[in-house]
Amino acid sequence: MKREDIYEGMSGIGPDLIEEAEKHVFAARRKPKIFRWAAAAAVFVLLCGVGVYGATGGFTVKKVMANGYTISTSLSRIPMKAITGDVNEASVIIPKQFENYKPYSSLYPGSFCKDLRSAEEAADYVGYSKLQTPYFPYEEAKTQVQVSGDRKGRISQIVVSVDNYTAKVRAFSRATLYTEHYSRKAYEMENVYPQDVSFTQDEFQTAAGLLCKTIETSPLDSGYKGITGYIVSGDVVYSCHTAFLSKDQAEAEKIIHDWAESIK
Amino acid sequence: MDDKELIRLFQERDERAVAECERQYAAFCRRIAANLLDSPEDVEEILNDVWLAAWQRIPPLVPDSVKAFLGKLTRDVSISRFRKERAEKRFGGPAAALDELDDCIPSSVNVEEEIEAGELSRLIDSWLRAQKTDERVLFVKRYYFGESVKALAAAYGCGEARMAQTMLRLRRSLAKAIEKWRD
Numbered sequence: 001m002k003r004e005d006i007y008e009g010m011s012g013i014g015p016d017l018i019e020e021a022e023k024h025v026f027a028a029r030r031k032p033k034i035f036r037w038a039a040a041a042a043v044f045v046l047l048c049g050v051g052v053y054g055a056t057g058g059f060t061v062k063k064v065m066a067n068g069y070t071i072s073t074s075l076s077r078i079p080m081k082a083i084t085g086d087v088n089e090a091s092v093i094i095p096k097q098f099e100n101y102k103p104y105s106s107l108y109p110g111s112f113c114k115d116l117r118s119a120e121e122a123a124d125y126v127g128y129s130k131l132q133t134p135y136f137p138y139e140e141a142k143t144q145v146q147v148s149g150d151r152k153g154r155i156s157q158i159v160v161s162v163d164n165y166t167a168k169v170r171a172f173s174r175a176t177l178y179t180e181h182y183s184r185k186a187y188e189m190e191n192v193y194p195q196d197v198s199f200t201q202d203e204f205q206t207a208a209g210l211l212c213k214t215i216e217t218s219p220l221d222s223g224y225k226g227i228t229g230y231i232v233s234g235d236v237v238y239s240c241h242t243a244f245l246s247k248d249q250a251e252a253e254k255i256i257h258d259w260a261e262s263i264k
Numbered sequence: 265m266d267d268k269e270l271i272r273l274f275q276e277r278d279e280r281a282v283a284e285c286e287r288q289y290a291a292f293c294r295r296i297a298a299n300l301l302d303s304p305e306d307v308e309e310i311l312n313d314v315w316l317a318a319w320q321r322i323p324p325l326v327p328d329s330v331k332a333f334l335g336k337l338t339r340d341v342s343i344s345r346f347r348k349e350r351a352e353k354r355f356g357g358p359a360a361a362l363d364e365l366d367d368c369i370p371s372s373v374n375v376e377e378e379i380e381a382g383e384l385s386r387l388i389d390s391w392l393r394a395q396k397t398d399e400r401v402l403f404v405k406r407y408y409f410g411e412s413v414k415a416l417a418a419a420y421g422c423g424e425a426r427m428a429q430t431m432l433r434l435r436r437s438l439a440k441a442i443e444k445w446r447d
Contacts, residue, residue: 001369001442002369003362003363003365003366003368003369004343004362004365005381005384006365006368006369006384006388006407006438007343007361007362007365007407008339008340008343008381008384009381009384009385009387009388010339010385010388010404010407010408011335011336011339011340011385011408012336012381012382012384012385012386012388012389013385013388013389013392013404013408014332014389014393015328015329015331015332017389017392017393017400017404018331018332018335018404018408019331019332020397020400020401020404021400021401021404021405021408021409022292022409024397024398024401026398026401026419026420026421141396141397142397166393166397221266221268
């Protein structure tokens with residue numbers, strides 16, 4: 001065996017590894033939040049925007065576009081005094097982004113990401129007593145806290161994200177907090193896929209009495225389909241997205257079930 | 265244009281396939297070749313060879329991912345060029361990265377020992393997937409894309425010495441995996 005063999009052996013590694021290396025952004029280099037999410041989730045984009053109220057305690061799902069759907073719910077905003085962790089450093093960092101922003105910069109001000117080693121560490125970093133760390137089936141490949149705020153440093157939204165995009169069933173977990181500075185009337189999440197999809201929705205009650213909404217999307221050309229679960233608890237919106245091949249459906253369903261049951 | 269459509273053009277021997285490959289993937293292939301070769305002229309020649317090779321191989325080949333396929337062709341053509349130029353002793357290209365890869369070969373393995381290329385790829389793939397994301401990405405960037413240690417250190421936000429240390433640790437880890445696999 002020679003070193004050239006190793007070099008040539010690298011030519012045959014999986015296309016997903018090449019894609020990952022090409023798109024990956026190391027923590028030291030900050031990119032706008034949406035790009036980081038897109039890189040992590042590949043086919044799953046979670047955006048927040050203006051929308052309509054759903055039934056209290058439940059979710060309203062609408063297919064308003066060919067390649068995705070919106071899901072909305074109503075929940076109380078969390079007072080900032082209840083958020084006591086180091087995440088408050090974003091109140092200082094974000095205004096500086098606005099001060100230093102240059103129109104030709106690739107970084108748009110108003111968001112801040114912090115990489116953490118685990119969901120528990122991320123929860124400590126946020127410091128909200130009701131924030132839970134739901135079950136996650138794999139090693140946490142990437143765990144982040146993403147903070148949105150305005151030029152005055154008022155934090156409006158905090159997202160704890162935990163991703164593993166190399167397992168057989170890829171899993172992406174989110175916990176989203178909307179603070180008193182969240183200016184919009186209601187909460188709506190928009191899930192956009194790279195091509196047209198159809199979806200079916202379902203819901204079940206967990207042992208803790210929480211309602212878990214599930215959305216299953218049809219397979220993309222890549223063969224991957226998705227199931228996403230949504231739960232509200234303690235004014236935090238939890239979601240868990242799985243992407244998988246049809247043969248792994250049972251495993252994906254189990255992940256969503258175990259994730260939902262872990263939220264109290 | 266998606267991969268299916270692109271492959272259909274190749275299969276129909278439609279020359280737009282090459283133009284479309286160039287439009288979509290030239291930047292990706294150029295990046296790999298530029299990291300491995302010294303002169304811009306060489307890079308452009310390599311790319312021409314890559315489009316030609318793709319034209320000759322599809323069909324019968326139907327790659328799962330055109331991008332990965334073209335990436336592999338770029339590396340293959342570049343390494344062929346490297347060997348040829350090295351024989352003529354006028355080429356520096358990926359020599360440093362190749363030298364480093366010596367660390368991946370367990371000391372117990374004989375130079376003459378042959379290993380089937382596909383098997384080695386599968387082993388490396390599996391080893392990569394067991395690494396932490398950042399480290400996996402660093403390894404692929406260095407030994408697939410041919411990015412320099414200096415560039416990786418800058419992207420990662422650390423010094424070159426630390427990056428070299430990280431890469432050494434990863435190479436030794438791969439060597440262990442190869443050794444274990446042989447046992």
